[in-house]
Amino acid sequence: MSNFAPNFAIVCSGQGNLSADTLAFSKIQHDGAEVIEIFSSIFSSNLYAEIGKLSQQGFNPLSQPLAVASAIANWRILKEALPIPKMFAGYSVGEVSAWGCATSLPIEQIAQIAYNRSSLMDQYAPPNSGMLAVRGIDLVKLNQHLNGGLIYVAIINEDTHFVVGGNKDELKKLAEVLTASGVWSKLLDVSVPSHTPLMVKASSEMNIYLRNSFSTTVVPCNSPVLLGINGARCTDFVVGMQSLARAIAEPIYWQHAMQTLSDSGIKVVLELGPGGSLAKMITEVHPHIAARSIADFRTPKGVVDWVLRQLDEG
Structure with a gap:
């Protein structure tokens, strides 16, 4: 399906709702499993094995890539059966996922962005x-x-x-x-003070990496991505990457992003996971928006059927 849906949006979760079931949706689908394998290669770790350890070890140093890989994999499974969303948004590390979904950037490059973000944040996070x-x-x-x-x-x-x-x-x-x-x-089960001035060094290093890697690269954006630092729409990948780096050390205004969704006429929101906290928050703040997560469904068909039904009703 390639038609455009002017009242449909995709949101990508942060790492806060990872569970042992996070990769279950993508594992049995070839397109999804391929994404997880690419991320596993970039991070030199079997993400399927890592997700299985979550309940035993709590905070996982691979939480960021697990969150991004799962969202990208889920979108790759679903996107051909869904209309083109009006916009994408991502919560915290989910902003990496949102840009990965909104562009045709190769999976390897998305994984590399996630790798550098995760590594730099771990490196420069103050102890305790x-x-x-x-x-x-x-x-x-x-x-x-x-x-x-x-x-x-x-x-x-x-x-x-x-x-x-x-x-x-x-x-x-x-x-x-x-x-x-x-x-x-x-x-929270997190050891990095993300989105605070304590992470300014990581933010600066990430900006240098992104500028060196993408400042001359033309990356078409299929739909706008909402920037974490202010909730504004953006289709310029270079500007988006600058914002992504800034967000490491600046507050995330998810409230503004939700308001942008509402003000833009969005009626249906699908959360790609992990978890379903964003969908719950959106429906609490903007009850006229129908929002659910793929975590609510057992199969891709169930997800697609719900989205299409909601769009038809809207």
């Missing part, structure tokens, strides 16, 4: 770092609790829903303070 999800407090009040220089707001999901990154001891202290005031928080 982490991230904390927070819900039930506004940004002004949250900022009053932050210890400048040690912890920062990293992701803005909604008016009262954030992710904070930085020193893990400071995050635990913040969690205790918030809990005492009735605010929900949860320490």
